[in-house]
Amino acid sequence: MTISVSHVVKRFGDFLALDDVSLEVPDGALLALLGPSGCGKTTLLRIIAGLEVADAGRVLHHAEDVTHDAAQDRNVGFVFQHYALFRHMTIADNIGYGLRVRGVGDRERAARVDELLHLIRLDGHGDRYPSQLSGGQRQRVALARALAARPRVLLLDEPFGALDAKVRQELRRWLRRLHEEIHVTSVFVTHDQEEAFEVADRVVVMNRGRIEQAGTPADVFEQPANAFVMDFLGNVNRLPGRGETVFVRPHEMKIARERGGDGSLAATIVHVNPTGPMVKVQLRAVDHDALIDVEVPAESFAELALAHGDTVHVSPRRVRVFADAAS
Amino acid sequence: MAHVNRSVLPGFALSLGYTTFYLGLLVVVPIAAVFLKASTLTFGDFWATVWTERARAAYLLTFGAALVASLAALALGTLVAWVLVRYEFPGKRLVDALIDLPLALPTAVAGLVYASLYVEKGWLGRYLVPLGIKGAYSRLGIVLVLVFVALPFVVRTLQPVLEELDGETEEAAASLGASRFQTFRHVILPALYPALLTGFALSFARAVGEYGSVVFISGNMPHRTEIAPILIVARLEEFAYAEATAIAVVLLVLSFAMLVAINVLESWSRRRAG
Numbered sequence: 001m002t003i004s005v006s007h008v009v010k011r012f013g014d015f016l017a018l019d020d021v022s023l024e025v026p027d028g029a030l031l032a033l034l035g036p037s038g039c040g041k042t043t044l045l046r047i048i049a050g051l052e053v054a055d056a057g058r059v060l061h062h063a064e065d066v067t068h069d070a071a072q073d074r075n076v077g078f079v080f081q082h083y084a085l086f087r088h089m090t091i092a093d094n095i096g097y098g099l100r101v102r103g104v105g106d107r108e109r110a111a112r113v114d115e116l117l118h119l120i121r122l123d124g125h126g127d128r129y130p131s132q133l134s135g136g137q138r139q140r141v142a143l144a145r146a147l148a149a150r151p152r153v154l155l156l157d158e159p160f161g162a163l164d165a166k167v168r169q170e171l172r173r174w175l176r177r178l179h180e181e182i183h184v185t186s187v188f189v190t191h192d193q194e195e196a197f198e199v200a201d202r203v204v205v206m207n208r209g210r211i212e213q214a215g216t217p218a219d220v221f222e223q224p225a226n227a228f229v230m231d232f233l234g235n236v237n238r239l240p241g242r243g244e245t246v247f248v249r250p251h252e253m254k255i256a257r258e259r260g261g262d263g264s265l266a267a268t269i270v271h272v273n274p275t276g277p278m279v280k281v282q283l284r285a286v287d288h289d290a291l292i293d294v295e296v297p298a299e300s301f302a303e304l305a306l307a308h309g310d311t312v313h314v315s316p317r318r319v320r321v322f323a324d325a326a327s
Numbered sequence: 328m329a330h331v332n333r334s335v336l337p338g339f340a341l342s343l344g345y346t347t348f349y350l351g352l353l354v355v356v357p358i359a360a361v362f363l364k365a366s367t368l369t370f371g372d373f374w375a376t377v378w379t380e381r382a383r384a385a386y387l388l389t390f391g392a393a394l395v396a397s398l399a400a401l402a403l404g405t406l407v408a409w410v411l412v413r414y415e416f417p418g419k420r421l422v423d424a425l426i427d428l429p430l431a432l433p434t435a436v437a438g439l440v441y442a443s444l445y446v447e448k449g450w451l452g453r454y455l456v457p458l459g460i461k462g463a464y465s466r467l468g469i470v471l472v473l474v475f476v477a478l479p480f481v482v483r484t485l486q487p488v489l490e491e492l493d494g495e496t497e498e499a500a501a502s503l504g505a506s507r508f509q510t511f512r513h514v515i516l517p518a519l520y521p522a523l524l525t526g527f528a529l530s531f532a533r534a535v536g537e538y539g540s541v542v543f544i545s546g547n548m549p550h551r552t553e554i555a556p557i558l559i560v561a562r563l564e565e566f567a568y569a570e571a572t573a574i575a576v577v578l579l580v581l582s583f584a585m586l587v588a589i590n591v592l593e594s595w596s597r598r599r600a601g
């Protein structure tokens with residue numbers, strides 16, 4: 001099931017939430033809509049689901065135009081950030097709800113619910129209530145509920161946003177594996193680039209109601225299309241070049257005791273964070289009072305015998321320049 | 328080791344003392360007095376007073392009219408609360424303020440106004456009476472004024488609960504394929520049950536206790552439109568104080584039993600609602 005969105009516009013009063021957005025989600029893809037809050041990613045997801053109506057443009061599920069179909073007729077699975085489970089229903093009734101409204105018989109429904117309880121590793125929890133489960137368990141129930149009626153597409157709105165870091169990590173991997181098993185075309189919204197890269201096989205970066213770049217995680221990270229994407233996808237240093245600003249990632253810089261060639265900057269070490277395989281060093285440029293982040297492997301950090309207050313020379317190994325970088 | 332007070336606000340013993348003292352003074356002592364006064368009758372006299380045909384008709388009317396009125400108030404009040412929470416419209420704040428009016432208005436005024444509207448020559452009565460709808464000096468009239476006095480209790484109980492309903496569960500139901508009616512029936516209504524029961528209990532209790540408005544609209548015909556509180560007043564006017572309190576005891580016991588039953592239902596549904 002492919003999803004295509006073409007020339008969608010959505011306004012909320014004076015605020016332009018989506019500005020002529022077009023997007024293709026290939027069959028069986030797991031696509032991440034990534035962007036800062038207010039960029040329109042959730043609105044786009046809700047328009048695909050039918051929970052919001054576009055002011056202009058079309059939404060197609062496979063070849064079928066669903067632009068004017070209500071959510072209940074689109075056969076989509078939707079997972080909300082805060083689970084949105086039915087609190088007065090048991091876990092089994094929650095999961096089976098989509099089948100119940102479709103008139104599926106009790107026995108068939110019970111069998112499918114058991115199958116899904118097994119899939120989300122909550123066998124035997126069917127007669128509990130949502131309030132008796134942890135956040136991670138609740139979100140797995142919400143996912144099972146969304147999948148029960150075998151939706152054509154699965155849509156997830158910041159599905160791990162309300163969970164703590166460890167559970168989030170677990171659930172990301174689990175979602176990835178689940179997608180490999182069931183291969184339903186899925187779109188999920190996140191503001192966390194790490195999450196997008198870890199889970200998705202395609203990433204769409206959005207900003208101010210527009211799509212900035214779409215591609216595989218490697219494409220987007222290695223060849224950012226513009227300054228916004230470069231900046232959003234990870235820590236980046238903006239350094240003065242010849243009449244333009246150059247962008248350098250912290251791990252693409254090196255530190256030397258001696259002055260290097262062209263592009264080398266004198267800087268003083270102001271902070272060192274030695275945890276992890278890369279030592280994170282923060283420096284202040286001697287000439288122009290800018291903070292520079294550099295990540296160096298632990299071995300070279302030890303070889304150089306760097307210490308707080310040392311003045312050293314940093315130089316970029318790889319620089320990127322963008323036409324729109326004036327901002 | 329010295330006593331350490333671990334609660335943030337001190338004064339538990341003092342405030343509990345005050346609470347029980349005032350409850351005793353305001354509620355327990357008067358009720359005990361009612362029972363004491365009634366106990367001056369022999370059981371035979373007591374029974375002969377409280378179980379006459381006229382008294383039975385009055386109890387039936389009191390609880391029956393209160394039941395019908397609070398059910399009607401429940402339906403109407405839910406609708407009003409829904410409109411006030413879910414929609415924006417001009418004059419919404421005024422409507423919201425009007426809801427509380429029955430709480431402030433002397434209910435006798437409501438009774439008089441309703442009676443004058445629904446009598447044969449009244450503004451509404453001149454159209455309704457020819458159709459056979461008698462709103463004044465009838466049981467229907469009693470129900471009408473009781474709905475008026477009970478409505479705010481339902482609206483004010485449901486409003487905060489409706490405001491807290493999370494629109495996402497409704498969207499979840501829709502995305503799972505539920506129709507609007509199914510969403511209401513399966514998702515919204517069950518979340519409202521505890522508040523609906525509370526609203527019902529409050530308005531029912533209020534309607535059973537209502538006197539001022541009913542006295543003016545019912546016509547107070549024994550066996551037909553006489554409610555139990557009016558019967559009590561009738562006894563008082565005959566200086567039959569013990570007999571009057573005997574009827575009060577019956578009312579008290581019946582009301583208390585119903586409130587306990589509703590409370591049990593309420594806590595059960597609250598547990599279900601998680």
